[in-house]
Amino acid sequence: MALIAFQMLEEPGHINPTLKLARALSARGHRVVYLEPPDFAGYIAKQGFEHQPFFEEIYPEGFVQRFQAASRLERLRWRLGHQEGEMQALRGGSVARRLERLAPDLLFVDYLNNGVALVARKLGIPCVVLNTTFQPGRDGGIPPLYTPLLPARSPLGRLRVELAWRRLLGARRLGKRLVRPLNRVGLTLDPRPDWPEFMASLAAESGYPLDALEPEMTYPIPSLTAMPEWVLAPEALDFPRPPQEGRLHVESVDEERVEDAGFPWDRLDPTRRLVYCSLGTQAFRYRHGPRVLRAIVDAVAGNPAWQLVLATGAHPRAREIGDVPGSVVVVEHAPQLAVLRRARLMVNHGGLQSVKEALLLGVPMLCVPQAYDQPGNGARVTFHGIGRVLRPEDATSARARALLEELDGSPSVRDRVRQLSARFRETEQARPGLAETERRLGQRG
Incomplete structure (x- = not known):
């Protein structure tokens, strides 16, 4: 061999x-x-x-x-x-x-x-x-x-x-x-x-x-x-x-990837729709990171039908996110594939691996691109109709909540995600x- x-x-x-x-x-x-x-x-x-x-x-x-x-x-x-x-x-x-x-x-x-x-x-x-x-x-x-x-x-x-x-x-x-x-x-x-x-x-x-x-x-x-x-x-x-x-x-996308253990699964409420938010493993690089995460916390807290899993990453300013409601589960890193399998929506930074994993597992996404190739990846999300894009400079809780509610209630976006996910899975298989x-x-x- x-x-x-x-x-x-x-x-x-x-x-x-x-x-x-x-x-x-x-x-x-x-x-x-x-x-x-x-x-x-x-x-x-x-x-x-x-x-x-x-x-x-x-x-x-x-x-x-x-x-x-x-x-x-x-x-x-x-x-x-x-x-x-x-x-x-x-x-x-x-x-x-x-x-x-x-x-x-x-x-x-x-x-x-x-x-x-x-x-x-x-x-x-x-x-x-x-x-x-x-x-x-x-x-x-x-x-x-x-x-x-x-x-x-x-x-x-x-x-x-x-x-x-x-x-x-x-x-x-x-x-x-x-x-x-x-x-x-x-x-x-x-x-x-x-x-x-x-x-x-x-x-x-x-x-x-x-x-x-x-x-x-x-x-x-x-x-x-x-x-x-x-x-x-x-x-x-x-x-x-x-x-x-x-x-x-x-x-x-390796669906057999060994992920972080110790996630508090018992804190997830099965009666609420799960929103998963992560800015990726390089979140510590992004100057807008804590402010964006705070906006997502407030956006999800404003809708009683949702629950949020917030992965902060190793961001030295993560404490700036401040206090969160009890319905928000905050971790530094989450087992992303496992959480996405239970998620209704994902908020990500437009990192290509996160975009791919959300798409493969059939989850519409809100991209908040921060740097590098992320604006281009967000443009592809828009082009294919599988999510929405929010500039970090425009990331207020009201704007984030409006986009998440639009995605949550959009049959056309979910249909497009299913179609493109099926084509993606054909390549993987x-x-x-x-x-x-x-x-x-x-x-x-």
Whole structure:
């Protein structure tokens, strides 16, 4: 049997979407190894997989807790330092030595860590890039993931999308002109403007074609268009876009995932409709987080037919939510899949994994996007009619209650959720990722 390794971004939201494929490969007898920083060893072992430390010199044991508790300025400083450390690890050979020792038959690499994919190519290790977001390019008039724009259907719409891309790429070019001279003399403010040239140097060393580095992406990391890219989301949830060779939408919700124990199930009232609210595992990053959660508490408390489960996440300002009624169950983390199976509605941050899990389990959602790709995910929720979107700046209790009541009473939204959920479940049951993985392993053998 084969040795298969996963190297994902050091966040649960990037590891969790891979678990279904990993579990199926393990069940077929393959050895599955996760290459992640030490803090994820326990979680990966709990899911039944082998862990080997990776980037541990950059993310030593305990970094997750320290990072969550740090101030925003400290987190920014550490994040920039971590990015620079990853460049040094990729350039200095520690990544190559780790991969050589392991010698996997197939390596799955996070899109946001695709420098590791280039190192693997240099070593002759077959590699597939896994994208935990929708493909972040501009093919087919698709807006940047950072924006809430819908696909262009009219001349004015196409102009808005084009202006959004020009603003994003123009700001990136301006950042290069301002920051790179300081980076070059050792006063590193932000290593991101150096990534395109850094990736080009890695590509040249690995024999990867430079014309297959696509820089005009939502993220400041070039896409590797000559490598297979699998999207950990159903195609049916994306905007319509032209097909691309090498792109495959694969299974991504592991309904067997081992979740947090100790949830107070006895506090749930079966006579009330359950609203579940979570801003995800990165909630500590969001400055609007506590205010949004407070608005949801007040919105749900205003309707006696509802009960709320509120997962605050590891937010250092969670105490700002204040006192809550007895009908509100507040926890730091909830067993999300289990709660969603009992929920009538979900309030989330537009994180793609939360959107997918709510959709697969048939739960309409109110998205309150905070950052990153979340506005784009919220736009897809709107586009497909499976929920509503509320900007965090507009998150008052009255507005949240109105949207939740609209969702709760809308047969058309529930019908649309059921239809799209069925299409999503077809992808999950077909297991295209498992089939294609074993086809590739068969070719290698």
